[in-house]
Amino acid sequence: MSGRLFVIGLGPGDARYLTQDAVESLQAADALYGYGPYLDRVPVRDGQSRYPSDNREEGERARAALRYAAEGACVALVSGGDPGVFAMAASVCEEIEAGPPAWRTLDLAIVPGITAMLAAAASAGAPLGHDFCALSLSDNLKPWELIERRLDAAAEAGFVIALYNPVSKARPWQLSHAFALLGRKLPATVPVIFSRAVGRPDESLTVTTLQAAGEVGANMATLIIVGSAETRVVPREGKTPLVYTPRGVAKVMA
């Protein structure tokens, strides 16, 4: 029997964000691997085994899933959001490249999901209506100096910037540092969106400015979108303002 490995994006939270493809792939799997809290979101099916693991054990988790699939099992490895965005799909590819040749012939399917950036943008309006980029602020896998360089370049280029992994217990100061750095290139009035636990029951949205962004708390479940100089805020009576970036730019700024 030939094994299968699905790398599945669960979307940002609630089951209604699962794609039909994700639902069917989860159903088909004999075994589920993933970070514990993500696995907890998947409904239990009889006869399906579960292998929860810790946040930081991505390489080992990917290898375990690959080994089991290579034995002939139908295995699902789950990620929050999209598996290809700062998540397990790249980890699986790294292990396949470094691993035994047999892993390359496994039946592998990456099942996309709604990434936090898109769910957060939708909850605020259309901040990604024009050119944008996404950065992880985590310096677990890259040096902080590189993050600073990329923030600088992104602001310089006029991109709207989505920030994943804005803070963690091990990284208490980086976010305010990032805002200060962006403040050197961008107007203080640029809109900043804090989208916390989007797609979950405790979801919250805060719209502020770059100048005041340091006063808003963020945690590991927050996705931040820093607007560009073109991003607009439309106040709405009794509602959070609508934040959007117009589709076109009239002229190139000097």
Ligand code: SAH
């Ligand atoms: N693969 C995931 C991202 C993993 S990195 C995806 O595509 O969404 C983890 C970071 O994603 C978190 O620190 C946070 O910045 C963001 N994130 C994930 N789920 C979120 C949610 N429901 N609400 C807001 N941000 C979220």
